[in-house]
Amino acid sequence: MKSTHTLAVFLSIALLPSLGFAENILKLDEGVNLFAINGRELPKGSGFFSTKGEFSLSEGTNQILVSYTAEIKNGNSDELEESELSVITFTASDQPITISAPGISSSRQIEAFNNQRNWSLTTPDNAPIRYTANLLPLQGFRLGVDYEKELSEFNQTPAAAAIPPTETTALPTETINAHDTEQTVILKMLQHWYKLASPATQETFKASL
Amino acid sequence: MKKIALTLALSTAVFAQTSTAATLYDGDGLTYKLKGDWQIQLRDSASESKDPDVEFDDLELKNTVTYDLGNNLQAFGQLDFSFDKAAENQQSGDKLEEAYMGLKYDGVAFRVGKMNTSGDEFGVEAAYEKPAGTNEDQFEAMVDAGDDVLRVDADFDIVYLSVSHELESTGNTSQGDASTDLYVSTNFDALALAAAYQIYDNNSDSWGVSAQYDAGFVNLGADYSVSDIDGSDLDETTYNLVIRFEASQTTDFALGYVNVDDEIEKVDAWYANVSYRFPSQKNVTLFAEISDSDAGDESDILAGMQIKF
Numbered sequence: 103m104k105s106t107h108t109l110a111v112f113l114s115i116a117l118l119p120s121l122g123f124a125e126n127i128l129k130l131d132e133g134v135n136l137f138a139i140n141g142r143e144l145p146k147g148s149g150f151f152s153t154k155g156e157f158s159l160s161e162g163t164n165q166i167l168v169s170y171t172a173e174i175k176n177g178n179s180d181e182l183e184e185s186e187l188s189v190i191t192f193t194a195s196d197q198p199i200t201i202s203a204p205g206i207s208s209s210r211q212i213e214a215f216n217n218q219r220n221w222s223l224t225t226p227d228n229a230p231i232r233y234t235a236n237l238l239p240l241q242g243f244r245l246g247v248d249y250e251k252e253l254s255e256f257n258q259t260p261a262a263a264a265i266p267p268t269e270t271t272a273l274p275t276e277t278i279n280a281h282d283t284e285q286t287v288i289l290k291m292l293q294h295w296y297k298l299a300s301p302a303t304q305e306t307f308k309a310s311l
Numbered sequence: 312m313k314k315i316a317l318t319l320a321l322s323t324a325v326f327a328q329t330s331t332a333a334t335l336y337d338g339d340g341l342t343y344k345l346k347g348d349w350q351i352q353l354r355d356s357a358s359e360s361k362d363p364d365v366e367f368d369d370l371e372l373k374n375t376v377t378y379d380l381g382n383n384l385q386a387f388g389q390l391d392f393s394f395d396k397a398a399e400n401q402q403s404g405d406k407l408e409e410a411y412m413g414l415k416y417d418g419v420a421f422r423v424g425k426m427n428t429s430g431d432e433f434g435v436e437a438a439y440e441k442p443a444g445t446n447e448d449q450f451e452a453m454v455d456a457g458d459d460v461l462r463v464d465a466d467f468d469i470v471y472l473s474v475s476h477e478l479e480s481t482g483n484t485s486q487g488d489a490s491t492d493l494y495v496s497t498n499f500d501a502l503a504l505a506a507a508y509q510i511y512d513n514n515s516d517s518w519g520v521s522a523q524y525d526a527g528f529v530n531l532g533a534d535y536s537v538s539d540i541d542g543s544d545l546d547e548t549t550y551n552l553v554i555r556f557e558a559s560q561t562t563d564f565a566l567g568y569v570n571v572d573d574e575i576e577k578v579d580a581w582y583a584n585v586s587y588r589f590p591s592q593k594n595v596t597l598f599a600e601i602s603d604s605d606a607g608d609e610s611d612i613l614a615g616m617q618i619k620f
Contacts, residue, residue: 132560171593175432181346181619182333182594182619183333184333184334208471241337242337244334244337
């Protein structure tokens with residue numbers, strides 16, 4: 103029992119995040135491509151027929167890596183053109199957030215979007231969410247880019263949307279109560295580690311049950 | 312309850328909506344993009360004498376290179392290969408659809424080479440395959456591409472202007488009749504208006520106007536174009552009416568009516584198509600279309616798949 107209390111104290115100081123993040127969901131509007139959340143790259147290739155575009159966020163500061171695929175009119179046909187990658191940092195506060203891009207139908211508009219990064223982050227009642235955004239500087243071949251490494255390097259820079267490494271993982275705020283049973287503490291630990299895991303790890307974990 | 316909501320929220324995280332990046336290289340001022348437009352369809356055409364067939368449309372690979380020259384100036388070039396004729400066993404190799412180079416400063420681009428003329432920008436038609444005996448519009452019916460084209464495109468946000476001229480190139484392998492095109496479009500919120508004019512030496516003078524209104528889930532479009540044929544008292548006209556419905560984020564419907572009239576014969580045609588885009592990759596589309604025309608023996612029915620990147 104002593105070991106449990108020691109662990110509980112440790113968790114209360116260092117690990118457990120708030121459990122009040124059930125409504126912290128990021129919704130993607132049409133054409134928005136999400137590559138990473140809080141420094142972790144998302145897996146590809148799942149949900150072939152799914153129309154889901156919702157992803158969990160942490161309570162507090164979040165950082166996402168996104169691009170926008172626009173349909174550009176070229177003669178009598180449309181071409182798909184992808185914007186540069188934007189790193190966006192914002193604060194989530196127990197409510198769903200939808201990210202969308204302005205209407206883009208020309209090459210000039212997508213260039214302007216790359217320069218202005220005028221994304222729209224809104225709550226369900228259309229209240230705007232304040233954010234900072236920078237382009238993710240990429241050099242060289244674009245095949246097989248390690249976005250987690252690129253974001254880690256980006257976060258070492260003084261860019262407005264950069265988050266120092268110590269802040270990328272939300273520090274715990276949940277306190278383990280003295281009367282918590284051992285199973286309660288274990289449950290909180292499971293929830294904590296599940297949330298910290300990447301989506302791929304979460305899927306691997308669920309498949310192992 | 313929140314724990315359950317959390318689990319549900321996390322479980323949706325696997326549905327990543329990432330698209331294929333067309334940019335292969337970007338560094339030191341050089342950007343190299345590979346774009347593709349591939350379409351294959353199973354089609355029972357409007358001709359009774361033809362059996363159903365697997366048809367290829369576009370099968371294009373576009374190589375686009377851009378160099379940043381500094382001071383907001385860019386040099387660009389594009390080679391666009393199309394393999395649809397090769398796939399139909401009509402020729403042994405590929406076909407070069409576009410080959411041009413140019414310079415771009417801010418929103419103004421000048422390019423020279425083999426490309427579509429400015430009049431190709433015109434039109435609202437939304438069919439995968441135009442109905443038998445019809446044109447997309449009069450510019451497509453006359454000339455909408457050339458080998459010796461000089462073209463300027465200027466995008467001023469509110470107004471888009473494009474001017475092109477194809478040289479006659481007499482004495483060269485690419486010689487042909489010269490043509491000059493002007494296209495201008497503008498947007499007022501959800502309303503887009505456009506006009507085009509073309510002088511095609513020894514053939515015709517053409518002009519056209521179009522309007523499109525985007526009401527969100529439904530998009531309405533109409534165009535009218537007319538050609539004054541050289542050496543003839545007769546005019547040739549084409550008009551289109553189009554309505555598009557966005558049934559969901561993944562599914563679109565389009566209904567269109569086309570009328571072509573050369574004052575000798577009048578062709579009425581209509582088409583309806585549905586397009587489904589996979590939510591996980593909007594680059595991939597499944598589609599089906601049916602059309603009927605006075606000029607056809609029977610309805611034209613097709614279904615297919617398109618990949619754009």
